[in-house]
Amino acid sequence: MHYAFFGSPVSTMASVSTLRLLANLISQAVDTIEGVYATANATPPPLNKPWDPKDPSEALGQDPAVMEAKTKLVAAAAQLVATARDPISTLLSISDGVPLLACLRTASELNVVEILREAGPQGLHVREIASPSKVNPDLLARMLRFLATNHIFHEVAPDVFANNRISSSLDKGKPSAVLFDKPEERLTGTAAAAALVEMFGDEIIKSFAQLTETVLDPNGEQSPLKRALGVPSSGAALQLDDASRKQTTRESVQHRDAQMYLNQDLQFSNYDSEGFNWSQLPSGGILVDVGSGMGSNSLTIARKYPALRVVNQDFGPVLEKAKAHWQESFPEHFEKNLVEFQTHDFFLPQPVKGADAFLLRHITHDWSDEKTIQILQRLCDAAKPTTHLVLIEHIVPSVAEEPASIKAIPGAIRPTAPAPLLPNFGAASSAIYFRDMMMHNLGGKERTIANFVDVFDKAGWKLVRIHRIPGIEQCHIVGVPA
Incomplete structure (x- = not known):
């Protein structure tokens, strides 16, 4: 042949x-x-x-x-x-994912990466790795060997392990002694990877175990997270005040912290210049950052377009931190009274009438379609004919080719993979589908273009353009009043 x-x-x-x-x-x-x-x-x-x-x-x-x-x-x-591969082996290998994630979470919580960083490239025997946490070294060796077999950590000799390129990306950047002395501050000020892995291996894996039961529930009122742990869904958890947050479970607090670290790692960066053209807003125009958090998104835009007036809307405790952030990072805008910090619940009527643009970054994916339509309707009620709605969200691509109605939307067409690959690049793009299932577990969803068209239409908006960010599924999804 x-x-x-x-x-x-x-x-x-x-x-x-x-x-x-x-x-x-x-x-x-x-x-x-x-x-x-x-x-x-x-x-x-x-x-x-x-x-x-x-x-x-x-x-x-x-x-x-x-x-x-x-x-x-x-x-x-x-x-x-x-x-x-034969199909049975492929199906059985999928079950590796659950214990693999559980082992990875354990390694992170035991600060194995930091201990091995301090040991250096020669590695460390598992007895010494286990000593600070006083766990069973034999069991820890079995877990690390499972991880090393999947290219996470490196077993340099029997029962002697060292970091490799993948495991070291979980490094919290602190001395191991500090991590053990102050466990409540382990994830404070660290990069996103460790916080996310511990979240995925804790509340997310527990909620995934309830996915089938939730699908089979004829009422479908509870998210898998609510069914598994009894804590609020993602969107509801974000609205808890500090007193209420202190009463939530450890898993809920860890989710909130991990999401904060993720947002720190995925700052707005250059997305403003690569997406929606903010320069088309009039000088002195009003940009409302809905659910602004620290206001980093609108701050990045205002730095580049300093003639814009900015209104950051969120809950009180967050806004106090946002004020300090703006005072430190962009004092000129703050001193000129070109930025306002407004306590607002986005399910209630929008107090800013006739804004030139409403910006929502990673807000709608926290909520169901019904809740998202409510949020967007409130904005449409306050909009003027020229108002722009800009959602910054991930878009879930179809595995198959998109229909002509979707392709007709400017910016909707994304590069497709060469045959015989799946059009969406298969496993290389699987993260967005995992994210969608994770958001379902937390009470929200990531959306396809067709989903966005539907919620825009029902909320009184028309989706007119998609600005794609090169290399990722995060996009600027733009609407105008219908």
């Missing part, structure tokens, strides 16, 4: 042809990645060395050509395994 390496395979067996096409895509992606690194006289970061975000080779990983190649490589490799 003969094959054309980069062309169409010469074969009548469809399965073999698919395997070869997928292998070709992987080979081409590797050639692209190696070419970019060779041009820079560098090599791709090795797996069994700790992650160093300041390493120039890591920066090369953000090169657009490398990112595109990595997406194709991951999609093709996953589809190649799914195609070549």
Whole structure:
């Protein structure tokens, strides 16, 4: 049997042809990645060395050509395994995910990454890793070996473990002694990864266990999180005052903290210039940041367009922190009285009438369609004919090709993967689908374009354009009064 390496395979067996096409895509992606690194006289970061975000080779990983190649490589490799492997083994391997996540959460809570960082590349015997937390070293070794088999940590000798590129990304950046002495502050001021892994391995995994029961519930009134833990859903939890938050479970507090760290890592950055064109708002125009939190989103916009007047709306305790943040980060706007901090519940009538733009960043994904329509209706009631509604949210792509009605929306069309990959790049884009299921567990949802069109229409808005942010599913979704 003969094959054309980069062309169409010469074969009548469809399965073999698919395997070869997928292998070709992987080979081409590797050639692209190696070419970019060779041009820079560098090599791709090795797996069994700790992650160093300041390493120039890591920066090369953000090169657009490398990112595109990595997406194709991951999609093709996953589809190649799914195609070549027998289906029963594939189905059984899915069950690895639950204990793997549980082991990862345990390693993070036991501060294993930080202990190994201090031990250095030679690693540390599991007895010494287990000593500060006084856990069973044999059980910990079994868990770390399971993780190392899945390329998280590196077993350099029997029962001797070291960090690798993946495990070290969970580093909380603090001495291990501090983490053990002040466990209540372990996640304070850290990067998002550890907080999120501990959240996923705690309340999220517990709520996922109730997913089937929730689907089968004819009333469907409780989110999986509510059914599993008895705590408020994501959107409701965000509205608790400090006194109420102190009475919530540890899992609920951890979720709130992890979400805060995630938001810190995913600041607005350059998304303003790459998405909606804020310069089209009139000089002196009013931008209302609904559910603003610290107001970082509107602050980024105001810095670039200082003629805009900004109204940050949220709950009292958050707004006090927002005021301090603006005073420190953009005192000129604050001193000119061009920014206002307004306590407001977005389910109630919008107090700012005739604003030029309403901005909601990662607000609607916390809520069901019914609640989202209520939020957007309140804004539509207060809008003028030229008001723009700008949602910054992730968009869930269909696995199949989008219909013509969706393609007609400017910006709706996204790049599709080359055959025989799934049009949405398969496993390379699976994070958004996991996020959607996670948001369902918390009482909300991520939405497809069709979903956004529907809630806009029912709330009195018309979806007129989508601005895509290169490399991610986060978009600016723009509407005007219908």
